[in-house]
Amino acid sequence: MSVPILLVTGFLGAGKTSFVNRLLQAEHGRRIATIVNDFGAINIDAMLIGEADDTVIGLKNGCICCSLQGDLLRTLRQILGRPESFDLIVVEASGVADPAGIVQALMDPVIWQSAALDTIVCVVDAEDAGSRRGDPLWQAQLRQADLVCLSKTEALDAEAAAAVRQLLAAAGKTRVFDAGDPLLPLTAILGQARSSRISCSEPGSISDDRFASLEWDHPGSLPLAGFQAVIGRLSPSLLRVKGFLRLDEHGDRTLVFQMAGQRATLAPAGTVQAAGCRLVLIGERDSFDPAAARDMLDAAARGSLAP
Numbered sequence: 072m073s074v075p076i077l078l079v080t081g082f083l084g085a086g087k088t089s090f091v092n093r094l095l096q097a098e099h100g101r102r103i104a105t106i107v108n109d110f111g112a113i114n115i116d117a118m119l120i121g122e123a124d125d126t127v128i129g130l131k132n133g134c135i136c137c138s139l140q141g142d143l144l145r146t147l148r149q150i151l152g153r154p155e156s157f158d159l160i161v162v163e164a165s166g167v168a169d170p171a172g173i174v175q176a177l178m179d180p181v182i183w184q185s186a187a188l189d190t191i192v193c194v195v196d197a198e199d200a201g202s203r204r205g206d207p208l209w210q211a212q213l214r215q216a217d218l219v220c221l222s223k224t225e226a227l228d229a230e231a232a233a234a235v236r237q238l239l240a241a242a243g244k245t246r247v248f249d250a251g252d253p254l255l256p257l258t259a260i261l262g263q264a265r266s267s268r269i270s271c272s273e274p275g276s277i278s279d280d281r282f283a284s285l286e287w288d289h290p291g292s293l294p295l296a297g298f299q300a301v302i303g304r305l306s307p308s309l310l311r312v313k314g315f316l317r318l319d320e321h322g323d324r325t326l327v328f329q330m331a332g333q334r335a336t337l338a339p340a341g342t343v344q345a346a347g348c349r350l351v352l353i354g355e356r357d358s359f360d361p362a363a364a365r366d367m368l369d370a371a372a373r374g375s376l377a378p
């Protein structure tokens with residue numbers, strides 16, 4: 072019998088990993104294998120999800136919609152070749168992925184017999200939807216979705232929430248659920264594919280060349296004020312920052328730093344222990360300069376960031 076694949080897509084920082092984590096932790100009695108793609112060279116999402124499940128495989132340093140299509144198929148073959156059987160395979164795309172390229176890869180006739188794409192969920196950041204609506208990648212991700220999962224709805228008033236739903240409806244998306252809905256059963260998510268899936272198998276038209284990323288590894292800690300100063304200076308050119316931090320002020324505790332849209336958070340890393348700092352910073356290639364960002368972070372770590 073063929074194992075269903077649930078593909079989770081959505082823009083950088085939309086809330087895909089949070090959605091997948093909730094899915095893995097819910098009581099549905101299914102054995103789930105998860106493939107997580109991070110655009111950067113550090114598989115932070117797999118580490119964050121790895122806390123919850125030991126059947127998580129990370130694909131990093133590229134995008135499964137284009138440069139890593141072959142790795143995606145190889146990983147699926149590995150999962151299907153394991154002695155234990157799975158009831159579901161969840162594939163979390165990177166935030167820069169055009170789902171059309173992933174659908175095309177999954178149409179591989181041999182894989183399809185054993186693991187067939189079931190449903191595509193696009194996670195949409197409700198706070199960000201209005202400003203992101205003209206973005207061709209955001210539109211491509213939405214277009215391919217069978218279901219939309221709205222994240223970050225809790226701070227929206229009724230009028231703003233209605234405006235987001237209207238925007239989605241105008242894009243033909245009426246099957247919309249709230250990411251935080253604790254009652255949403257997996258059975259309501261699966262089996263939602265449009266009958267026209269086959270027509271979506273054209274190659275993806277959006278390339279990840281548009282984005283540049285920096286992977287910053289630092290063996291020690293750095294001062295909070297220096298780190299805040301760097302993030303503050305770079306923030307106009309950044310779309311996403313995530314990773315593990317050690318701060319001088321927090322001794323040997325590992326912290327998770329997340330920046331998506333206008334929000335930045337710093338929280339304890341749970342069971343993940345990083346020896347130093349491991350950060351991924353992503354921005355548009357024409358405005359984000361990874362080399363300059365690296366110099367600034369190095370200077371902050373040395374305590375010599377220019378004022």
Ligand SMILES: Nc1nc2c(ncn2[C@@H]2O[C@H](COP(=O)(O)OP(=O)(O)OP(=O)(O)O)[C@@H](O)[C@H]2O)c(=O)[nH]1
Pocket residue numbers: 081082083084085086087088089090116165166167221222223224225250251311313329330331336
């Ligand atoms: N307030 C709020 N924050 C959320 C929600 N969903 C996700 N976040 C936060 O948004 C940030 C990004 O969430 P992720 O789940 O890592 O987003 P992602 O789409 O996997 O990110 P990339 O894989 O880097 O593209 C994190 O700080 C999350 O805690 C939500 O529903 N409400």
